[in-house]
Amino acid sequence: MTSTPVNPSSPASPAARLAGRTAIVTGSTSGIGAAIARTLAGEGARVVVSGRDAARGKAVVEEIRGAGGRADFVEADLAGGYDQLRVFAAEATSALGGRVDILVNNAGLYPATSTADLPDADLDAMLAVNIRAPHVLVGALAPAMAGRGSGAIVNIGSWTAVVGTPYAAMYTATKAADEQLTRCWAAEYGPRGVRVNAVAPGVTLTPGTEAGLEQLKAIAATTPAGVGVQPEDIAQAVLFLASDAAAKIHGVTLPVDGGLTTTRLN
16 A cells, blocks of 8 residues: 655645545544544545544644645534434534545544453443444445445454453454454445445554553564554555545455564564
8 A cells, every 4th residue: 555645734636535525533533533534634535523522623623724624523422322323423414515425433442451340331331432333323324325326434443353362352342343344334335335444553652542652662562563553554544445546445454553463573
């Protein structure tokens, strides 16, 4: 995969890869989601930034607009009920002028505890945000894409979905579920023009992972890349899968993990 770095200081040209398209990025008020929103907007997409923190969300929107892009903030609590999720889908669609071309299911909760120490409330919230929300949003938005015969959905998985770890068992299981949903949705919607794929980040340095920074650096040092993944690395992979360059790619999970899950150096 090759891609041209996005220049956040210049507006997208008519030749931009996503010119004229619209996108929803869940959980995009910081970290990976914010990088994805900035990158898609930098390539011409009109983006809905979403999350629970309106102040952070509006800051991302202003950053995108300041660089010449188009973005709006739509507040969303993805741990809410089914009706709340469908209201969010409707509000985000309206903010984009009535059409959604790209959906990025990025929002996720990742409490890294042992099985016995995971609080019931955290378990419920993780299942709601990591699995239920993508399922409801795809059910709400993909049929319109299929009706037009075009669209792209990108789910954010995790390197932990394919290995056993002695911590965060339920989180890793939710990410494995997201990857299976990706394959099933590709089969369900692909014949009607909607491509569904996933990106699986490796150890990624974000505000949400700062507490384990030294451990993450140690893990990343054992990979061919030798360093941790940056949010912008994930954003570039999402851009590729959402663009016409990936027109014949359906149902894959693209690891962006520095070789963590595919290689061993010793």
